[in-house]
Structure formats: C-alpha cells, structure tokens
Amino acid sequence: MAGQPTLESLHKRLQLLEDKDELNTLLNHYCNTADDHKWDEYAATFTPDGVLGFENWGEIVGRDKISAAAGGAENRFQGLQHSMTNMQFTINEDTASARCYLWFAATMDTTKPHEYHAFGGHYRFQFKRTSEGWRISRMQLSKVWAQNEDTEGVFGA
Template identity: 30%
Template sequence: MAERDAGCQALEARLRRWEDGQALRGLLMRGWRALDHRDWDAWIAHWAEDAVFEFGPWGETRGRRAIRERVEEAEADYPTMQHHILNLHVEVEGDRATGIGYMWFVAVTAPGRTGTPYAMGGPYDWEFRRGADGRWLVTRQRLGLWWTSGEDTGDRFAAPPGAAGGLTP
C-alpha cells in the first residue's frame, strides 16, 4: 500500500509540474499576443508589482508601472507588431519557475501593407512566481538583442553607445 501511495504522490507531482508548465506557456502566449493588440492592461497583468525587465539596449527597468510605460512608449510608433516566442522551455519547482526561449519581433514601420518591416531577435530568460491567488506572474525577464534587420524608425530599440546587447551567446 505504501508503494502505491508513493507512486500516486509521484504521479500527482509530475501532473502538477506539467499543469504549471502549461499555465506558464499560456501566460506567455496570451501576454505577448496582447502586446500585438496593444492591450497593455492584459499584458502587464502577467507581471508582478516588483518585476524587473532587463533588455540589452535599455538596461534594467524596475516595477510593473515603469515596465509598462517603457515598452508602451517604445512600441508606439509601430502600427503592426508580432511578438514571437520560439524554443520555449520552462522548469517548475514548487511556487517558482524559470523559462528560456528566443524572441523574434517583427514590426511594420509605416501604416499599410507596404510599410518597411523591422525585425530583431535574441534570447529570453524568465523567472516566475506563483501569486497568493495561485496565478503565475513574471518576476524577471532578461531579453538580449543579438540581431536586427530593417530600420528601427525612431531608434526605439537602439543601444546607447558602447552598450552590449545582453545575454551573450
């Protein structure tokens, strides 16, 4: 009987980690799709109040409100955007989790189908925690900038002179 109980407990733990992993993937997919639709409230709701956002060219931004303002301002000039998360992997340990993936961001720099596309890519590195209500929240996001293509009108994502792109390969 004890072996059966231990087996059931192990299975329940594996199922819980799988469900948490699915919840984290869903959080990122819903949140980053909200960016494409400029639904800033939906996007920032996935972040903890004390979250930290690190982006190679910008350095570090602390706090949910400051993160929203920084990203909303940077993406204001792009009429159409697509935020892609590639090769996503999450690891769950209790009420904490980490994730890695790659960003592929594509935006149109002028209204209409003939606008010039701007693209960039690099690695994501996330930290999450489960909130008191059971929902997962982003507590830290590190995003490196490894490449760009096209013109970043307004230099919204440009690195200050001498700054590194972050999360070196």
C-alpha cells in the same frame, strides 16, 4: 509491484504538466497583449515588483513603469508580432525559470508590410507563483540579430 507509479508521483507529474501549461499560456498572453497594444494587461503578466530588462533600456521595475516603457517604445508601430519558440521551463515548487527565443517584427503602417523592422534574441525569464497564478518576476532579453533599420533607434542598432 515494483516500478508502478505511486499516487504521489502521479500527482507531482500532473502538477508539473499543469505548471508548464500555465507558464506557456502566460507567455502567449505576454506576446498577444503586446501585439494588441494592451500595455496594462501586458504589465499584469509581471509581479507587482517585476523587472523588465532589455539591453538598451536597463532594468524597469514595477507594472506601471513596465506598461509605460513598453507602450512608449511600441505604440509607434501599427503592426506588431512577438513570437516565442523553443520554450524550456524549469520549475521548483513556487518559482520557475525559462529560456526561449524571440522573433519580433513591427511595421509603422500595416498597408505597407514590406516596410518593417525585425529582430530576434534570447529571453530569460524568472517566475513566481502568486495568488493571481504564475507571474513574471524578471525578464531579460538579449538581442542577437536585426533586420532593416529601426529608424528611431528605440530597440538599438
């Protein structure tokens, strides 16, 4: 019968769906561990030689340095919220890329939630399939907007 999917094509489609689900789960874990101030777990979402890129920080390479940089910037906030939307994945066997949007908000004191700093921008990710599963090999964040002042200037004006 013409037009009927083959077992091989169904397997490829299923693998693509499983990969997208695992990548989505990885990025949710990336956000949740940051919100929980679990910097070693956050860094473990990267490959051992992974690169974290943010315009004011330059490129930070390796899990230990990623953990230290992220914790150093964000531990001052009592409340953190990292939200990603519009995730779009492109998968090519054992590598993948993604683009999505970040909406970030932070408050020094959760009893004063009206005193916060927020910003948003574009994420671009590169991923590698590893023995641990998918991991981030490169992250680049470009800030587009900001609301309220980051009084310490860690995330730029």
